[in-house]
Amino acid sequence: MSKVRLATVWLDGCSGCHMSFLDMDERILEIAARVEVVYSPLVDLKEFPADVDVTIVEGGVSSEEDLHKIRMVRSRTKLLIALGDCAVTSNVPGMRNTFKVDDVLKRAYFENADLNPQVPSEVIPRLLPRTRPVHEIVPVDVFLPGCPPPADVIFGALVSLLDGTTPDLSATRFGR
Amino acid sequence: MSSRPSAKPAAPAPSSKVKTLTIDDRLVSAREDESILDAARDNGIQIPTLCNLDGLTPVGACRLCMVEVKGSSRLFASCVTMVGEGMEVVTDSERLQKYRKTIVELLFSERNHVCAVCVSNGHCELQNLAQLLGVTHLTVPYLNPKLPVDASHERFVNDHNRCVLCQRCVRVCGEVEGAHTWDINGRGIGARVITDLNQPWGSSETCTGCGKCVQVCPTGALTEKGKSVREMSKRTRFLPYLTMMREDRSE
Numbered sequence: 001m002s003k004v005r006l007a008t009v010w011l012d013g014c015s016g017c018h019m020s021f022l023d024m025d026e027r028i029l030e031i032a033a034r035v036e037v038v039y040s041p042l043v044d045l046k047e048f049p050a051d052v053d054v055t056i057v058e059g060g061v062s063s064e065e066d067l068h069k070i071r072m073v074r075s076r077t078k079l080l081i082a083l084g085d086c087a088v089t090s091n092v093p094g095m096r097n098t099f100k101v102d103d104v105l106k107r108a109y110f111e112n113a114d115l116n117p118q119v120p121s122e123v124i125p126r127l128l129p130r131t132r133p134v135h136e137i138v139p140v141d142v143f144l145p146g147c148p149p150p151a152d153v154i155f156g157a158l159v160s161l162l163d164g165t166t167p168d169l170s171a172t173r174f175g176r
Numbered sequence: 177m178s179s180r181p182s183a184k185p186a187a188p189a190p191s192s193k194v195k196t197l198t199i200d201d202r203l204v205s206a207r208e209d210e211s212i213l214d215a216a217r218d219n220g221i222q223i224p225t226l227c228n229l230d231g232l233t234p235v236g237a238c239r240l241c242m243v244e245v246k247g248s249s250r251l252f253a254s255c256v257t258m259v260g261e262g263m264e265v266v267t268d269s270e271r272l273q274k275y276r277k278t279i280v281e282l283l284f285s286e287r288n289h290v291c292a293v294c295v296s297n298g299h300c301e302l303q304n305l306a307q308l309l310g311v312t313h314l315t316v317p318y319l320n321p322k323l324p325v326d327a328s329h330e331r332f333v334n335d336h337n338r339c340v341l342c343q344r345c346v347r348v349c350g351e352v353e354g355a356h357t358w359d360i361n362g363r364g365i366g367a368r369v370i371t372d373l374n375q376p377w378g379s380s381e382t383c384t385g386c387g388k389c390v391q392v393c394p395t396g397a398l399t400e401k402g403k404s405v406r407e408m409s410k411r412t413r414f415l416p417y418l419t420m421m422r423e424d425r426s427e
Contacts, residue, residue, distance in 0.1 A: 085292055088313050095290055097320035130320065135313060143312040147292035173307035174284075175291025175298070 005053045007039035009073055011066040012093040013059030016148045017084035023151035034162050052077045060090040061132045065125035074138035082140045085147040094131040101127050146176035197263035212254035212265055213241050223267050227342035228255045229392055231415030237343050240276055243267045280306050281314045288337040295408035296396030328378030331401055332390050339397035341367055345389035352418055357383040
């Protein structure tokens with residue numbers, strides 16, 4: 001039996017969900033025996049490949065890059081998992097949503113800048129008007145709320161999905 | 177005085193009559209002045225609630241305790257619907273679950289409940305309800321309204337971002353403390369809890385600073401100053417004792 005092709009992507013989040021993923025410790029070997037990690041910030045691959053079976057998304061959709069990436073990821077993924085509150089609710093990155101983007105940038109790059117105040121116009125992708133949860137942009141198949149979701153829940157959910165059963169989410173919730 | 181609030185008088189008052197009804201196919205009896213919610217709980221049947229709190233007058237504000245009553249197509253808030261003879265009540269169905277989930281989703285979408293950075297994270301009744309009802313995400317869009325935080329009071333904070341308009345603060349202040357500092361201003365989605373005539377809490381002439389509103393608030397809307405994320409746990413169990421002691425005195 002060929003291995004399940006697994007990818008993880010990191011949009012607007014703190015990487016805490018990826019850390020929680022790694023927190024499953026030696027059980028990660030059990031997962032590794034059943035999947036092939038084809039793309040992730042944890043491994044050194046630059047291009048998101050085609051024909052991915054499962055993609056785990058951390059983070060909300062905040063910038064033009066996030067938007068482009070999540071659409072591309074969805075089009076190349078069979079099962080999309082929103083991991084953690086930023087992906088599920090927009091959470092902390094979404095706290096800017098009550099302000100206008102210009103005001104947010106002014107605050108960050110002018111009012112709080114000691115040297116050379118300017119809004120970056122190169123390399124840094126432009127912010128969208130609001131940070132949105134992933135499922136407001138593309139369809140999501142599985143939601144794992146939590147900030148971060150506990151390692152046990154991530155491990156349990158992955159094993160359930162690999163076994164073809166419904167994950168038990170009773171041990172996590174918004175905020176966690 | 178050593179009796180506890182749970183030890184209600186063994187014999188009902190002479191005027192009260194007993195009604196028999198079925199709740200979830202179980203035959204139960206209840207006093208005629210009892211709500212469906214109380215009758216269900218007396219019989220170990222749990223109905224989810226948010227605005228309801230033992231010791232305060234029920235108002236049916238949150239609608240989470242809705243139940244189906246045979247013979248009517250509309251739903252009834254069980255906290256404010258009295259039992260009736262021969263009533264057939266259903267407290268849990270696919271339809272009720274769907275509506276309850278939607279109510280919780282709408283509460284999350286109407287304000288800015290950022291659980292991860294909330295002082296009440298881990299002690300929040302809204303958070304618990306989401307978990308209980310299996311709300312893993314919202315199917316309605318977030319509104320992200322711009323809402324104020326009133327930190328003008330010396331000891332307490334009112335954060336409208338976390339308010340669910342349950343009116344527990346309004347009721348405990350009016351009914352138990354007797355100060356009636358809190359009220360609701362506006363309607364529908366524009367409704368806000370206010371102090372006195374919509375002035376900063378710290379400038380309120382009527383607030384006694386007793387903190388009952390803070391303790392009964394189910395979320396992180398009313399909190400004590402100086403609490404960080406996860407630190408604001410509340411105590412609500414004092415209420416039945418207070419009301420019981422007052423009833424005793426008035427007898």
